[in-house]
Amino acid sequence: MPVTKFSTPEKYKYQNGFGSYHESEAVVCALPIGANSPQKPPYGLYAEKLSGTAFTAPRHENQQTWLYRILPAAAHSAFNPRESSSYNTNPEGNKLHQIPNQLRWDPFDLDETVDWVHGLKLVAGAGDPTLKAGLGIFIFAAGKSMSKNEAFYSADGDFLIVLQHGVLDIQTELGNILVRPNEICVIPRGVRYRVELPEGPVRGYICELYQGHFQLPELGPIGSNCLANARDFQAPVASFDEAPSREYTILSKFNGHLFAASQTHTPFDVVAWHGLYYPYKYDLGRYSVIGSVSFDHPDPSIYTVLTAPTDHIGTAVADFVIFPPRWLVGEDTFRPPWYHRNTMSEFMGLIGGEYDAKTGGGFQPAGASLHNIMSAHGPDASTHQKASNAELKPAKVGEGSMAFMFESCLMVGVTEWGLKTCKKVQEDYNEESWTPLKAHFKIPEGVERVSNLVGDANRHPGIDNGKSVNGKGATREINQETLPHYT
Numbered sequence: 310m311p312v313t314k315f316s317t318p319e320k321y322k323y324q325n326g327f328g329s330y331h332e333s334e335a336v337v338c339a340l341p342i343g344a345n346s347p348q349k350p351p352y353g354l355y356a357e358k359l360s361g362t363a364f365t366a367p368r369h370e371n372q373q374t375w376l377y378r379i380l381p382a383a384a385h386s387a388f389n390p391r392e393s394s395s396y397n398t399n400p401e402g403n404k405l406h407q408i409p410n411q412l413r414w415d416p417f418d419l420d421e422t423v424d425w426v427h428g429l430k431l432v433a434g435a436g437d438p439t440l441k442a443g444l445g446i447f448i449f450a451a452g453k454s455m456s457k458n459e460a461f462y463s464a465d466g467d468f469l470i471v472l473q474h475g476v477l478d479i480q481t482e483l484g485n486i487l488v489r490p491n492e493i494c495v496i497p498r499g500v501r502y503r504v505e506l507p508e509g510p511v512r513g514y515i516c517e518l519y520q521g522h523f524q525l526p527e528l529g530p531i532g533s534n535c536l537a538n539a540r541d542f543q544a545p546v547a548s549f550d551e552a553p554s555r556e557y558t559i560l561s562k563f564n565g566h567l568f569a570a571s572q573t574h575t576p577f578d579v580v581a582w583h584g585l586y587y588p589y590k591y592d593l594g595r596y597s598v599i600g601s602v603s604f605d606h607p608d609p610s611i612y613t614v615l616t617a618p619t620d621h622i623g624t625a626v627a628d629f630v631i632f633p634p635r636w637l638v639g640e641d642t643f644r645p646p647w648y649h650r651n652t653m654s655e656f657m658g659l660i661g662g663e664y665d666a667k668t669g670g671g672f673q674p675a676g677a678s679l680h681n682i683m684s685a686h687g688p689d690a691s692t693h694q695k696a697s698n699a700e701l702k703p704a705k706v707g708e709g710s711m712a713f714m715f716e717s718c719l720m721v722g723v724t725e726w727g728l729k730t731c732k733k734v735q736e737d738y739n740e741e742s743w744t745p746l747k748a749h750f751k752i753p754e755g756v757e758r759v760s761n762l763v764g765d766a767n768r769h770p771g772i773d774n775g776k777s778v779n780g781k782g783a784t785r786e787i788n789q790e791t792l793p794h795y796t
């Protein structure tokens with residue numbers, strides 16, 4: 310049998326595992342053994358610590374990485390404000406409109422005129438990076454690679470990048486990551502990187518976490534596998550530029566504003582590193598979806614890829630949730646999401662295809678929606694019509710599609726850009742979605758108006774010995790007295 314050889318280009322080798330202690334060296338023996346900061350690190354390298362949590366954070370939260378580099382990151386000029394009148398991704402400088410309306414955006418435009426740094430548009434957010442509290446939601450669209458002489462970092466938070474279009478070739482201090490369609494990438498606060506666009510324009514969404522870090526959700530009774538499996542997260546291996554000395558600009562996003570410093574050596578000079586604080590990517594196609602195999606529609610928390618918890622267990626400052634292709638088999642079930650009002654806010658985007666809860670055509674790839682705290686929403690009228698009459702055989706939904714949600718316990722405000730400047734807000738969202746819903750309520754002839762009695766099966770006409778519910782094909786045995794069904 311012929312042997313197929315798979316090879317990954319050296320540039321894009323990865324180490325697998327979420328939250329794993331990784332170590333990597335681009336030159337043999339560049340990592341010191343048995344010490345972090347020897348008097349003279351190997352090959353004349355400098356040792357530098359990059360911390361992602363307080364030094365004293367408990368072990369289960371503590372994240373830091375030791376870098377062994379040609380020159381320390383500190384070797385640069387002072388930072389000066391750059392583009393201070395135009396560049397502002399700061400929530401406090403961007404008036405946030407807190408409004409209860411359901412909002413939906415048409416697809417955001419590609420923009421071929423800008424690079425990664427200038428393609429970031431704050432669309433919504435909550436909190437404040439100076440207090441390390443809350444999150445920022447960005448739309449990004451870029452058509453130019455960053456200059457070879459630039460590196461960017463955000464001091465404000467961790468970037469969770471959800472790519473919607475194109476490919477991102479990211480050179481980070483810790484190594485290279487190629488983000489391809491249907492993949493996401495997390496770049497932690499402070500990590501310096503530059504983004505090249507090998508296949509032209511890119512577009513997508515970012516959740517910037519001003520507080521804490523993303524982690525895998527608990528699995529509870531699911532057990533030890535499924536959802537996003539730890540081994541499918543990929544961190545880069547050490548890789549450094551051997552470029553001759555030249556001018557570099559370090560761009561810092563600091564409290565939403567841009568600052569620039571210069572240096573005469575490459576920032577991509579980390580020859581080896583070890584630790585828990587590193588960028589990583591994940592292919593959403595690897596997500597192992599869990600769902601109901603009997604009836605009813607479970608909470609979307611079963612689709613959580615990553616969660617950023619608050620101090621209150623079970624309540625997230627940001628959950629990253631996806632809606633991948635999956636089988637729906639629920640009997641006697643309205644299969645799309647129920648109508649609901651949520652104490653959490655829900656920002657959604659669509660990477661591709663069609664989202665099964667919104668089949669009316671208004672929620673499109675590269676578009677978005679925001680259902681803020683207690684903003685009522687659910688399937689649009691056409692989806693309701695289809696789903697409440699559909700034949701309930703097993704059905705694959707979301708084939709070729711990937712919707713996602715940033716769900717937050719915080720009230721999410723919308724920026725002026727998001728509400729007006731981008732000109733993408735759909736004025737007729739309610740009229741297209743829910744105002745066409747018809748009332749179907751009808752009390753059959755002979756049914757009493759008031760009944761406090763729930764234990765009498767005779768009061769529930771249309772139930773056939775508890776074997777089928779509403780005659781719609783459910784086969785489970787159920788005590789009919791508990792069924793508050795009228796047909």
Ligand SMILES: O=C(O)Cc1cc(O)ccc1O
Binds near residue numbers: 609655
């Ligand atoms: O509103 C939405 O479309 C997202 C969502 C999906 C779901 O299956 C259940 C609840 C929910 O908020």
Ligand SMILES: [Fe+2]
Binds near residue numbers: 651
């Ligand atoms: Fe919802």
